[in-house]
Amino acid sequence: MAQKLGMVIDMKNCIGCSSCAMACKIENNLPDNMWWNRILTDGGSEEGTPSGAYPKAGEASTLAMDIFPVACQHCENPACTRVCPVGATYKDPATGAVRQDYDKCIGCRMCMSACPYTGVRSFNWEEPKFAVEFPVGDPDAPAHQKHTVEKCTLCWHRLAKGLQPACVEVCPSRVRYFGDLNDPNSEVSQLLASREYMQLLPEKGTHPSIYYLV
Template sequence: MTHYGMVIDTEKCIGCHVCAMACKLENNLPNDMWWNRVLTDNGGDAEFDMVGGTYPDDLKFGYIPVSCQHCENPACVKVCPVGATYRDPETGVVRQDYDKCIGCRMCMSACPYNGVRSFNWEDPQYHMDYATGSKDAPAHQKHVVEKCTFCYHRTSQGEEPACMRLCVGRARFWGDLDDPDSDVSKMIASRNYKQLLEDRGTKPSVYYLV
């Protein structure tokens, strides 16, 4: 079995949001839907892109890209009543079967990572009258939950996720966490890192180098 995961170097992330845009275009996401967001990390509750801390010696500022964490112990999978949310046994990727989804949004309530899932209340709407991105990206449907798929349509063909391929700062790394010789395994073995909400026991597959 492969366990796909991602490592993000927060020292290299410049907050350009290209990863978010690459994801949106590649997956032909509907208007106002984002599977990938870049949040400001300033140690407090300051607004987006504002510095936190105390001037002049204790200023804090950085970026944290956030999407589905593709957890080893996903809370969303446990609560889905129809098996529409599941962890792929071959890749470790947490996936969503749109045809099974009944729109109960239990997965959204159970997920501790706010904002990584979206719900289509209506038929998807687009600013352009033609699809963007990959022809293999799954079609969007009304009354279903959506989220990052680690670009499953790409990675299942041996390609990298779109967010990593277009990262300007080369802050993203992708690979098999179960392979000690993979880039991602070597990076988390040699650098300090953090994971989001580790205390929730979800065992996220996204690591943030600090």
């Protein structure tokens, strides 16, 4: 049976430190103002703010905020691959990961329009610009190109070396788990069998490979 690589994120213990987002940015040498991995919050009217009110003396706190690390969901039934006219976005048959071929991409952005997960893909309108004059990430990470769509790759260049995605490796709270969802003995499968979980926009029928423990 082919692998179905996926990720399980423990929302109860995520501290929203953004280490995963920063590791992703550096590992993949992402251009300025581009993030493949974002930390979103659900609470107050502004991102990063809780709902409720800070308690006065003797009162119970009503503050509440949920943290959602969000990137490409590497769907089992991806909407993006169905609309790409040149096959630039495709599912890797060996791992189930949704990949992007920059050399094939014609910049039509149909994949961005079809994807129900807003903001997980980015488009290079111009030649990518960087904060420093030399690459800072893994030398095997793909080079960024003008007029192409980009997104999380599950760090496929690291997987080829037997390593985990950078975001999993650096998480200080160890809330990210990565493995084969088709293997019932894998850590990710055992976590899903023992804990309650949710997925983003299940009603869209995309069957994401990213699960959130609640």
